[in-house]
Amino acid sequence: MFMVMKIHEHGKIAIAILAIILLANCINCYASYASDIHVNRVYTDKARYNPGDTVTISVDLSNTGIGDWSGTLNLLITHLETVVYSSSKTVSINSGQDITTTFSWVTPIIDHQGYLIKVYTNAGDYQTGAVDVSSDWTKYPRYGYIQDFGDITQNTIDTQINTLTQDFYINSFQFYDWMWRHEVPISRSDGINIDASWEDLFGRRIVWNTVQSYISAIHSKNAKAMAYMMSYAAREGYDNYGVSPTWGVFWDTNHASQLNVDFGNGKYLWLFAPTNANWQNYIGNAYVECINAGGFDGIQMDQMGQRDNVYDYFGNRYDLQNSFSSLINAIKTRLVNNNPSRSYVDFNIVDGAVNGWAVNDVSSNANTDFNYSEIWWKANNYNDIRNYIEQVRSKSGKKALVLAAYMNYNENTGDRYEAENAVYYGVDVESNHPGYSGTGFLQNFAHEGDYVQFDINVSESRYYALVFQYGNRSDHATRSIYVDGSKIGVVGFHPQGTWDAFVHDAYINVFLTAGNHTIRVAYDRGDTGAINLDCMTLGEFNEASVRLANAAFAASGATHIELGAGLDDVTMLPHEYYPNTSKVMSESLKTSMKEHYKFITAYENLLFDSNINYSDQGNQYISIANQPISGDGSPGTIWHITRMTVDYDILHLINLKSENDARWRNWTNTPVKQSNLAVKYYMSPEADVTGVYVASPDLDHGITHALNYTTGTDSVGFYVSFTVPSLEYWDMIYIKRTIPVPKDNRYEAEDAIKTNVSTNNNHAGYTGSGFVDGFAEQGDEVTFQVNISTAGNHTLTFRYANDTGYTSTRQIYVDGVHVGTLYMPDLANWDTWSTASVNTYLTPGIHTVCIYYDNTCAHAINLDNLTVY
Template identity: 40%
Template structure:
């Protein structure tokens, strides 16, 4: 599995001398892309670096990398040096300068070979005439260690190989995507590939939703992906079958699932298409569906299987009424899938733990290559997501994690235009007799050929827009309308029925490109359209920039990449992937590209299997004059502290002015914080090295060194430094070593102390004193300790307490162990309490804390870890 291969390379020395240049550095004239917006590039007086990119999303060790920069001269010809600089976590790796001429555009190219170490991320900065841009490089022999998954969702007939190549190239250049989920590519959930009577692959097949899919197009996308080092993952269902499953696939009702009350588990997705659910642990079902998974790989060329489920629908039984443990069934199915794929060309196995359902069973299955979680109402807070990801990491032993979080999903966000205020054809009227509409009313009884509603909209910039028509339809039948932009038809919208005229819905949106300025959007009932609807409004659907930035920062800082970007550079906002009901502004699109550069360049500090959470309470980091929180509380700067084999990492996420939920739109742009005075409490044994800060919000992700001072106050030993600026997200990372104290004894009086004092008035203590006045809630002692080996650790706590006392032991901010410290009889009598728990080799944060339910007073002399 990927993480094991990663660990074999953790001890490889990273060569930071000059990398070998394996091809001549050249500047070539080519059609340059227009400049991106956001902080990815900065214009100079005469030349702009519009875009910078590399030729592949992932490289094998020793594989040459070609970096390209699109240059554009302002009103003439520019000739000058273009400098390429490669760094790893801020350390220089390679640099070179080429001469380029933009007349008015050109593309400057440079080819170099990174150091031989596997599983490393690099930042490339390009400078030309004072203008700068950034790109990133991922050197990894296995993509599952640092997965960056995107998606495809449409497979029309007639797509050429060149067109498929171009689409995949666009995605990997913009976002470094190294894997693609092929969403709803299949014919049926229970039989993905359709064949004719002779066993030949069908030319096309019609999916459950009416989409016509060309398997040749699917194959061309797979070919294009493989040519560009991108894995191809087929969306597959773990336990679902469509109508007529007995006749089509030979399935038996005896394999199916029921609710606890005996009702069979099935439901209607759209009229005429039902899903019927089967027991994933049933051996007959497993033989059937895993054979389909193998067929997908052997016939289409996929790289394994990506398995989906529907989350927690309550207690289930098998067909005979015996209770079914679905998470255990998922584990069994995954293991059977792994066996079925053995020896094939595609052996990757992944499964969606929908909103955490089955997460533990999947994480401990021993066969998945990444942990994928679609987030719903159980994980709406930033801290909910972090806790889930931390648990997955602990249970899996460091497996990579991927989030599917549909931002702004519940919101019809964007500029709104009321239908009742638009230009209506003469036979249309308005009404207010059905509740739930927006504005002063809605358009009523829209159902006669020739009727139309004309909206005049203003596009603030030139780009693609989503047209979201809010409607009511209680006719029981699907209605349709033709959409025209400035008089030209751009598509047809279908309006699915709902149960009441008081129920307002959104159909799958139409997307269209608009130039900046005014346009007419017409919704018309033509001779080929049908049905009656009420029309409420038109929204130009768009993502809320602040929520997108904060959520993506939170996911990455918590250790997970997100499946977000896909076909035609659309971003997911809906679990039905082809629903592109929201678009990115040009500025936000530029930020997203820079975000992928940043997270690729710093993948080792964000996603490495050796990166884990340490205690992020307020005792670890303080910022003068600013409210901070280790729990992502509203209106604070969230301090998310982590640790790798050789770095301490502090993530600062600016939640000031906002709540603790990541999904909703309507967030306030956080006020920029400048010159933050920070103290980071490190304790007596950590030996600090260089401290750097980097952010996707500025300088193209380039890190800068921060000077610091080492001091001691009533809370312990700390580093003090100034962070120049915090917009959305800053990442601080400190190189460090650690000196284990003699005998493995950690004196409490020199640890990081919260709300306690140091005393010397009771004899018999070791060291220079002991922790005193440890009696009030929210006080404690924080110690960094080294475990010499992986296994069961024994922690000995030397203490004094006249009466029995309770405390909470927290390890790495997660493992919480209640402690009872028996009375020692007097403050002058010292005793030792022992607690055992599993621990991995390496450094750990160990906290003794007085929580809300703890009681009593205690003095702490020292702690020993064996």
């Protein structure tokens, strides 16, 4: 095999320069720190900045040594691999002292840029932070939530919002179930003045001052407050509030059975036709009140999911799934006319999946500011969610996408204590009902005085969720919960209709100090009902699954609503009902989430920009020596996802080698860290590579590292070769290069990326140095990287030879999306060349064009070149 290889001299220079910078700034100079001066935390005063704003960067320092210290504290700010600002100052810290010092930085005038902050001492200790400079927050929404509006102190509110904006870079907040009624959000008992408090759908007390205090705190961080509202629903008794049943949606032609959601507590949501002009006007007025009276910045519109074969009030078949864009667009216009600066709208595409229910209407036709989608059971696997993200973003002109995806849903994860192994009184062990864990369960837990007591040990001082797995056939039951002898509350156990079912929806939260504790579940006076108690779990998110899912979402181009104000100032979302806190984060997971959110903020331009183009999922772009790889997120592999901008090829590596299944939400094993991955990455032969870099939320607090690389050509094509030092969960490699437009916009097939084909020059009339032959079997493929300068419809013209006696066919994919079938009629002989074309719309930038032989294709061809017109 003929091979050409060289080390780029300008690449050497770039690496040397960066190495000098890194050494000067002590990024990796010390295996252990040479002093007891510690940079503990770096954070900024806002969640987001406009170009030209001044950023106040705070740095928490400590001196754990026995002597006082005075020295230099350094600041370095980078955009991707480029240093954009540096500064330093002298700091003095007494022994045992903690201090906070600040730097100021005026942001560049370039809009929509992410930056990484590094603050370090000359002794080698460092920490990082991130800055988002974006005039429009919807470009990169990092969405959190607020779900408790009871009597909460201003200090608690400020602490929660500070934590979420400073440590996790949350720049927008969904206010979940803050309203009185879904059609009348704000309660005014006298018809004029806003009530001090009210009860929501589930009887929770909502304090208006708390809602207002949260909004004020969020605005002080230059973040946004979005009012959660149902888009097409009204509560029971809606006719008393001016809503007409004639606006409704029904299961029958005689408007006898209106669509509804029964919550089992005497409360309902009744559904209305989104296209009905009267409903649009009515709910539009309600949304305007949220903005004007509440001070919200926009509306988070929700819906209840797939409902087909329905009718309007007059018995006409109603196409519900294609009705939402009409309502969204009417609301958007209404809010803009009311107040353009507070007119943000997003809409929940429930149960999002490729070509799923309501997906095409909302993503293609709705005037949302960003897309939002709740993921249930139609996009279960890693590749399902990747494909869905790509489809929604592509159909919407690359609008941002936020996923509501509930981790470890329906899983009882966390340290488990079996009831049959606990101390108990008045109950007995049995195993005559299926579904229990361990060796059995405790039955006859039905009389006053009965109890079960667990002895537990916890390693961290924090909030815990005590989750009880139980069986209950018929009656609602309650039990009193004691921690170390003190009663902390009462837990309800809900009837399941059979003893042959064990569920784990009974829980209570408590703060525990590290060490030993006793947890007693007691039938006290006033408690009711009979239960079988199976076990108690300290409900906790599985860190590995959360980190892998977030890597998959971000690498695919979406963010994840998962963090909210709550326990320990920040809580994670396990359930579609946001106040549910049946799982909590370990300190390790909190630390990992801080690194993740810092990373996606600093590198937002390589993750979420609208000018990022996708590639297909084939393995033709990459090889990793002695490693299993996949482009479709297969368990047991390193999953590669490839992206392109005008300036970079971006390669994401996600470590699924320890995955037990391909489902992103499920508990999984901690990945085994991989080291020294020898990578060959194939790309356009026209590419002029000037640097290869790796950054990861798992490596050195997100700092970019330059990699040594070589370039060469083999039988597959032109490649860049480099070694990735480590892969824990997720690495992002970005290759800086330019790809010029070739003469006459012609790309030679013999220089492209080739899969299962060869090159030759044994037939006259070809262009370039030869052509591709052996293009004759299923799985054969040729992949081009093309540079498009202007948006519009383009013609992809392939020059080929065919002497098979038949018309040959191939499938054409652009950026991984099928754009057409190429038909190549039979020619006189193999020395005769002709062209065949397909048309497609292309945006400016770098795209991949694949000509592929799949199971629908037939007959051999020689391929000479691709010309783009």
